[in-house]
Amino acid sequence: MSLVAATGRPYTGGWINRQYGDRMTLILGIDPGSRITGYGVVRDNGRSCEYVASGCIRTGSGELSARLQAVFCGVSEVIRLHGPVTMGIEQVFMARNADSALKLGQARGAAIVAAAEQGLEISEYTATQVKQAIAGTGGADKLHVQMMVMHLLKLTQKPQIDASDALAIALCHAHHRQSLIPHGLAGAKRRGGRLRL
Numbered sequence: 001m002s003l004v005a006a007t008g009r010p011y012t013g014g015w016i017n018r019q020y021g022d023r024m025t026l027i028l029g030i031d032p033g034s035r036i037t038g039y040g041v042v043r044d045n046g047r048s049c050e051y052v053a054s055g056c057i058r059t060g061s062g063e064l065s066a067r068l069q070a071v072f073c074g075v076s077e078v079i080r081l082h083g084p085v086t087m088g089i090e091q092v093f094m095a096r097n098a099d100s101a102l103k104l105g106q107a108r109g110a111a112i113v114a115a116a117e118q119g120l121e122i123s124e125y126t127a128t129q130v131k132q133a134i135a136g137t138g139g140a141d142k143l144h145v146q147m148m149v150m151h152l153l154k155l156t157q158k159p160q161i162d163a164s165d166a167l168a169i170a171l172c173h174a175h176h177r178q179s180l181i182p183h184g185l186a187g188a189k190r191r192g193g194r195l196r197l
Helices: 064-082 098-117 127-135 142-153 161-179
Strands: 002-005 025-031 036-044 049-058 086-090 121-125
Touching: 025 064, 025 098, 025 161, 036 064, 036 161, 049 064, 049 142, 049 161, 064 098, 086 098, 086 161, 098 121, 121 127, 121 161, 127 142, 127 161, 142 161
Parallel strands: 025 086, 086 121
Antiparallel strands: 002 049, 025 036, 036 049
């Protein structure tokens, strides 16, 4: 397993304490995959979000059990390094290939267990919810989402696609936080309108 940081602005440390009060929260976004799992961390101060870190957990091409362990360990390491208190993760979608959908669901489960083990609150979002929150339309493609993530977080370099998807999920979660109540994996309904930071 390799944990590859995506660029934008370098993470310089100092946000390990997970107690930020109501006005400042570190949010982890996860774009799960059995070979590449994207992660993104943003700091939500109640008015806007700031980039903290992003990258990809690359699991290689070994046995599925080893790749799932790599997802679990990689997400655990991201949480340990950056100290988020809450996580947004993309829901499993129905793929044409049932085997791929099953592996994606298992990778998602490994990430959820890693977060739950460290006490994070977890919310799930559909791809459409994320796209609507970031780009204002559920039909946005990955490049459009990437462009909007760069704009919203004032990034000067493009994150990898999996990392930008994870940042988009984190931003979507920030957008929904004010209306959320503790709900485990129940997800959230958006209030409408594109995310404005």
